[in-house]
Amino acid sequence: MGIKALLSQPLAQYIVNQQKIWMANSLQVQENWRQKLVHTSLKTKFGKDHFFKDIKNYSDFKEAVPIHDYEDLKGYIELLKAGEPDILWPGKPLYFAKTSGTTSGTKYIPITRDSISNHIDSARNAILNYVAETNNSAFLDKKLIFLSGSPTLTETGGILTGRLSGISNHHVPGYLKSNQLPSYTTNCIEDWEEKLEKIIDETLGQPMSLISGIPPWVQMYFDRIIARTGRPIKDVFPDFSLFIYGGVNFEPYRAKLYESIGKPIDSIELYPASEGFLAYQDMQNEPGMLLLLNTGIFFEFIPVENYYDEKPVRLSIEEVEIGKNYALIINSNAGLWGYSIGDTVKFVSKDPYRIVVTGRIKHFISAFGEHVIGEEIEKALQYAMSRQPGVEVVECTVAPMVTPSEGLPYHEWLIEYAREPEHPEQFAADLDRKLAELNTYYDDLITGSILKPLVIKKLRSNAFIDYMRSKGKLGGQNKVPRLSNDRAIADELIRIGGLA
Template sequence: MSLKAWAAKHYARRVVQSDARWMAQPHQTQEAVFKKLIRQAKNTAFGKDHDFASIKSPQDFRERVPVRDYEQLRNYVERIVAGEEDVLWPGRPKYFAKTSGTTSGSKFIPITSISMKEQVRASRRALLHYIHESGNTEFVNGKMIFLQGSPVLEKKGGIYYGRLSGISAHYLPAYLQTNRLPSWETNCIEDWETKVDAVVEETIRADMRVIAGIPSWVQMYFERLQSAGSKRVGDLFPNFSLFVYGGVNYEPYRAKFESLIGRSVDSVELFPASEGFFAFQNQQDDPGLLLLLDAGIYYEFIPADQFFDDNPPRLGLEEVVLGKDYALILSTNAGLWGYNIGDTVRFVSKDPYKVVVSGRIKHFISAFGEHVIAKEVEQAIQEGIQAFPARVNEFTVSPQTAPEEGELPYHEWLIEFDQEPEDLKGFAAEMDKSMQEQNSYYKDLIEGKILQPLKITTIQAGGFDAFMKSIGKLGGQNKVKRLANDRSTADPLSAFKTT
């Protein structure tokens, strides 16, 4: 065992033991985080506007601080850009993470020095928990690749900004610098397809052991590796043993990945965002993600089925129940307060607290009152694959409210297959069965002849990439919407359907 591997193993044990202490006291840990956040921010403009000095409890906080999204926080961010200090958090942010906005252009999410420190710490903890559980330390001696956005940063109001993954590239620990690929120059390439080709050229003869990124874009990298090397990825990289990912569910991609690699490899799921790093998978045999309760984030939860009510409940950690979907609400050491990140989570364990990401509060289908969420469609396609073997490159789901004359409306699944099932109708029927079993509203609509069973539209090879390129969102941290309540994704994608 190398010195680096020996050190990693012993450090991993210390970190896991340390984490076990706050995992054993989850409510006290969150209470301490809450009190510290309020105390530190009471003299900021936001703290004064909302009388933080008199807040003694989470209930006080909920009475003074409404749930906000970015648009409702924008005026405070604009004051920071204008040069004001002590607006949302003491001092000024170290960075802005630039993300796509939905109503009025890009969003600039503040990142403070301490919140960036927690982002880096969480990434490190995820790998150390994996080392402790698996005993696999050999990957620290080989090369690692993180498919990410460009690390080139720009300035806004005197503050550097860029994609979160690009900002994170500046924080790779010194002891891993010699392990990292691609080169800085290649990482700075903006055009995604050009960048992937350059990454392939740099890595194809390297001893790659850890590969990280959003599954859909790692898949493109694997396909081009295989084309360039005329071998499966696992043969090109015999020591490749760990895939680290986040952003989308890996399961729909798993069969395709194992085909490209030629074998299975361990995987670790992360739940990071520009607003914070919330959870990671700490056990290989458990898909639940360990919720980080000690990382400068106070969590609240709104039942997803009540989110759009006039006065929905805001629950603390101690009030959640297993198996229910909640909108995730954050207050953070980056100065976000009662902030609706837009993601929904479902608790799968309370000892310790673990979640799975179940969707987006605004990404659902309820054109007919069915309230379908991402977790349900992902489960349905997995069950379809199990019953009728297939490999899926990408998919999305939308309602078809104006079908051909004489037809009932339906949910249209636009799927790009790498390997189409032999019985496509049987595949669709299995998925529809799964949807009805998971969602009673959907089942009632099918049985009541309001909807007909789902239909599949097959998309030609490369169709999803062509669509994403056409809207300027190919690669990086961009993701295809799993589902939408309108035809904004489905109609443009139909241009790439197979004949």
């Protein structure tokens, strides 16, 4: 056993023992964080605007701090981008994590000196939990790959700015740097296909033991290796023993990924977001991920059915129930207050508090990590129709095509026209261009050759009506969602409605 593997075991046991302490006192830990967050932010602009000095308990907190999304906090973020200190959290952010927005385009999520450890230590602790549970640490002495975005950073108002994965790359512990692949130079390549070929060049022949990344990106990496070598991953990387993933629903990729690997392998699921590292899988044989209650975040939960109420029910960790869907709300030492990250979660355990991510509070597509929402679909459609004013669309829905029979994956638009575009190729190109403009992640996936431009499938007249009739939902307020993160609706529409 090498030195890194050997030293990791006592550290892993220490981390797990510390974790057990806060897990046994979860309710008090969360209340302590609520109080600390409020006290620390008393003199910030947000704290003054929301009368933090008058908050004495959780009830006061809910009265003082409304539920926010990025749009609601955008005014404060703009002050941060202009270089002003003490706005949402004392001082200035250490970084902005650049991520895809909705109505505002790109979002700039603050990461502070206090919150950076939430991102970095949580990723480390997920691995150490695995080491403590399985006693498998030999992988730490071999090569590790983290398929991520470019670590190249820019500046916004004097604050370093980049993708979360790129920011995190700058904080890989020194003792792992010598094991890490790809090289920094390769990791900075923006074009995904070019970068992927360089990564393969650097990893073939290396003792790869840990591979981490968003499943579709990892699958593409595996596909290219198999095409180049003619061998399954287990034969190319016989030391490969641990797969770490997060960012999208794993289930659509599971079968093909493990088929590509060619042998059973341990895995760790993570729940990272630009807004915070929220949970990780702490046990191999227990469902769900451990909610991280002691890393600078005070969590709240809104029952999904109450989310759009004028004054929605807000629950602390003490009040949640197993098996119920909640919209996840965070308050953090990054300066996010009453912040709805858009995800829905369900508790599978309360001792300890473990969750599964069940979806988004709104319809969405994120099969490849793009987080495309209905509003973006609507705006892209409106734009394309404005370019060809004669076009009339009866209805449309969008679904991912994850595993096409050939070529790259893509978004498939199923459209029923009342009047078709005179130039259908241009119509599709306009849709794609506008969607890329509205959604930074989608743009990255297209320009990086991870996705090909969207494909339109024209449906026959009355296809959507016939589909709704088949579901017993014709009429009233029922409608087909504009988009879905799987192909259940799309495939049924094609079967019932047929292609024109």
